[in-house]
């Protein structure tokens with residue numbers, strides 16, 4: 564900050580009244596010119612102060628403008644339904660589906676087409692047209708016509724495979740069985756268990772077996788920053804599935820939108836709540852005997868809002884636990900199928916050594932063992948390579964590899 568200039572001293576001159584007139588006149592002249600100097604200094608200081616005031620005023624204006632922009636920047640997402648000739652468009656706001664007729668500038672009108680996603684402010688004035696890159700629909704789903712994963716590639720969870728086949732595959736493949744008996748198949752299946760135990764693989768394998776499109780959406784993707792975006796994505800998800808029947812919708816990390824409601828009522832919470840309500844309403848209006856099956860997964864079963872577990876929703880719970888000794892041996896064998904493994908490798912012993920490892924961790928262990936073989940100039944992977952890999956992984960991650968499985972999942 565600039566320091567304020569010091570105020571000049573008031574000129575002062577003692578003039579002896581007994582002096583001759585000419586000398587007094589000269590002294591008065593001197594005094595006068597001192598006053599003129601001070602006056603000039605003060606005038607220049609005044610000018611500087613005025614400049615500074617002007618600068619400050621401009622700064623205040625700028626900050627106020629920024630403040631206004633910030634206040635106005637919580638925009639809502641809407642879709643243009645119709646572009647009318649008289650500089651008006653009909654937009655439908657995501658989330659509440661409210662349709663509004665709103666004016667747009669001729670310049671904006673030229674760039675708008677029905678179907679465009681736009682951001683609107685509180686008064687529904689179109690602020691921005693969202694381009695393809697901001698189109699969350701394309702970014703946030705993983706779609707695969709028929710995933711490659713088969714049941715044979717999943718080890719240690721045979722019972723869970725059987726349950727999933729019964730709850731998801733059978734209603735798709737043999738719907739008449741349910742019709743004949745007169746029961747509704749489970750609406751949604753919830754897989755819960757520690758990370759890396761094969762939940763996603765299971766969902767993919769069902770899609771593979773039933774020749775269905777696999778559509779995956781992560782719950783965290785549904786928690787978007789724009790109001791209305793999450794529920795819109797849920798609608799898109801089901802629409803996408805309807806377009807591609809038969810389809811398996813897989814919602815990973817469902818806890819992101821379905822955790823127990825907290826007391827806090829921030830707008831973020833309300834938005835998450837709306838997304839979950841949209842999911843529930845899509846599921847409620849769903850034909851359980853149809854060609855779309857829904858599977859969700861979570862590592863945080865304890866946190867889930869029980870509302871999603873009611874009949875007609877995720878009403879079939881399947882726990883996918885950490886593999887036991889036998890399961891780990893199977894997983895080791897599955898992941899070494901394509902590897903050049905020495906006959907001496909003792910999988911039973913390795914399964915014992917990997918107590919607490921998830922399927923995903925066993926998979927990375929086999930790769931690490933292969934790296935040890937390469938380092939030793941061998942094409943064949945030996946038992947000691949696996950042991951070295953275990954040691955390395957445990958050294959690297961001594962703090963969390965073994966405990967990670969239980970970290971989120973109590």
Ligand SMILES: Nc1ncnc2c1ncn2[C@@H]1O[C@H](COP(=O)(O)OP(=O)(O)OP(=O)(O)O)[C@@H](O)[C@H]1O
Pocket residue numbers: 716717718719720757758759760761762763764765815860861862894897921922923924926
């Ligand atoms: N039971 C298993 N059998 C064989 N491989 C497995 C198994 N579980 C996990 N894997 C390996 O780990 C990888 C990750 O597994 P997956 O994504 O299915 O786990 P997840 O339970 O969905 O994990 P997360 O909860 O973290 O999403 C798989 O691609 C697979 O290679």
